[in-house]
Structures are given as structure tokens and as C-alpha cells.
Amino acid sequence: MVGRTIGGKLAELGHEVKMGSREAGNERAVAWAAQAGEGASEGSFADAAAFGEVVVNATAGMASLEALEAAGAGNLAGKVVIDVANPLDFSQGRPPALGVCNTDSLGERIQRAFPEARVVKALNTVNAGVMVAPNELGESTSLFVCGNDRGAKARVIELLETFGWLSGDIVDLGDITGARGAEMYLPLWVRMMGALDTGKFNIRIVKPV
């Protein structure tokens, strides 16, 4: 769902988008491509990774490394890989635990597994709707990016601005180890969602001017 939402927004903005799935011809990917417009297509994970200048990892966090292996290290080398996934582990029921946290993170695991990819953790702290329409919150809110490659972060921030995020509200948490904080925020997010009775919210940093 996150992939379809981000892919749809990118297609709407005029980008060519190829949705990757385990196998080309995935029913939901085909349906998505049919309604997302002429720039939209679908294929295998490897097809999508080979196609994109920028790759978005919007797979389920606990399956992301496997999906990216299928995408192929060669197809990711040198590319900006935006990791929007959270390593939510539902194996013990709900609420999910994190499958990796504290002294490691999914973002770091992806960067270690694909050292030639330019991994940027971003967008994982809001739900899919907010990712591509932050304006709907009625007020600008904060978003986090982190990664080892400054150029990649700058490229991602440019892209985020086209979604409606304000660059002044995007906080650079530093290198990819910042993904620990961004991912460990999820248990609080889940509780806030319960208390607010909606996933359509975000946080804004407030400090004295």
C-alpha cells in the first residue's frame, strides 16, 4: 500500500515509475499500473531496480533484505535507495515488536548488505497518506532523513519537497545509524495512533526561536 501510494504520487508528478513485485505480472501491481497513468508500469523487483534512477524500498520491513537481494546488488549500485520500511515483527501478534532495534536498524542492515547503494532512511515515521500529502495536516510538520551520502540526502530532500514537505522542516539525523531512532519511534507512533484514533497525524518539533 505504501508502494502504491508513493508510486502513484510519483507518476502524478510526471515521473516514470516501475512497481516491482516478487514476480512480474503481480495482479495488484498490474491494476495499479493501469490506473496510475502512462508513466506507470510493473515488473519484477529486478526489473524495477534496473529501471529506476531512484529506488524506493516500500516492502514489509522483515522481508526487505530478501526483496532487495532479488532486486540485485548490481541494480542498486550507485543509486539512491530510499528506505521507507519499518522492521515490524508481527510474529508474536499485535502490537508488533521491532525485528531489529537498539544497536542496529533495518536502514543500517540494508546499507551493510548493499554497500554500493546510497541508502537514505526517510518517510517511515508517517503513514502512507501523510507521506505524499503532508499539507493535509493543515500545518507543516517534521520529517527525518539520515544516510551516509550527503548527495543522496540532498536528492531525497528535493523529491520530498515535491510531495509538499518543506525543506526547513526536514531534519537531517546524520549518518545511517540515525535509522535506529527513526525506526524506534514506531512503537510510540502506534500508541499515538491508538490514542488519537487516526493514523493521519505527525509531529512537529518546537523549540524557542
Place this chain on the structure above:
Amino acid sequence: MVGRTIGGKLAELGHEVKMGSREAGNERAVAWAAQAGEGASEGSFADAAAFGEVVVNATAGMASLEALEAAGAGNLAGKVVIDVANPLDFSQGRPPALGVCNTDSLGERIQRAFPEARVVKALNTVNAGVMVAPNELGESTSLFVCGNDRGAKARVIELLETFGWLSGDIVDLGDITGARGAEMYLPLWVRMMGALDTGKFNIRIVKPV
């Protein structure tokens, strides 16, 4: 430092406050009591826990269970215990890891160890200065409480209002397992502090009205 700040604020508000330490006569506690005014005194952890109607755990998170054992289960029974600590583990250097997280939390451990105490997790998501002077941020921000006892949470919210927190901005995360989210927010807080170059900040929840 957190204890001295909260204790000082409570004394300023007219409460009688006894600062607990490993042993009565702790040099810094004596100095604190001397300057905090006539309602301020100091003693052992057990002295402080026996004295208070409300007990604040502002010890280092990794030592909190030991400190509360010294305070004594009998002195905590039936009382509201506000747990403001974070289980930061500096044993592997900085940034600290969490000594407990994901499927457990310090708040839960305290509640399990002292089943007759009415534990409320609160204030651990901001630094000491912000805890007692949220107005200095120039705008109202969000704070979280959680705990198994509704009456205890209501009592804590009343107290927080006297610090300047607005009850409408205090989010009840539910039972004490909400402490997982509140504590796992810390790694993000630490990174934000680095990016903002100050610990004097907080977050505000934004959702469409």
C-alpha cells in the same frame, strides 16, 4: 539533576519535598535542600519514599530498580509513583543503547517489581528544563502519560498542569506497556538534540482539525 529540577519546582509550588539518596546526608542533596526553601529536606531513598504522598523516580534508569528496592516496597504501596527515568545504558559508550526495550520497558519492570505501587510513566520524553517549564518553548507541546491506574494518571496530569503543561496536550498512551513507546523515543530524541544543537525542544502532535 532531573530530581533536583523537579524537586525544586515542587518546592517552589509550595509542596513539601524530600530528596532521597543512597544515604541520608548526601552532599548534593543537602545543598539542594538548603537552597530550595523551607519545604525542602533530604534523606535516604526509604526516608523520601515514606515521606511522599507522590513518589518521583528520577534515578538513572539502569539503577532505578535497585534504588526503588532501597526505597522499600512498603513505602511505595498504594502511592502514585511517577517514573521519569530512561533506561539508558552507557556501558558501550555514546550514544547510549537502551538497557531494556522492544518487548519490555523500565516502566513495566517497575510496575511488576512493585505491584502495589501505582506507576505512571511521564516526562521522560523531554529534558529537565522543559519538564518544569514547558512554556519556555513558546508554544504548547505534547506530553505522554501511561499507567494501569486511571486515578493515578489523573493525579499526575493535575500535577503536570501546575508545571505549565496543558491537559489537552497530554496524551494518555494507555496502560504501562505504553512505556515501551515513550522510552524507545529516546534514540530519536538524542539524534534530534544533535541536529538542533539543543535539548530545549519538544514535539507537538499535529492532526487535521
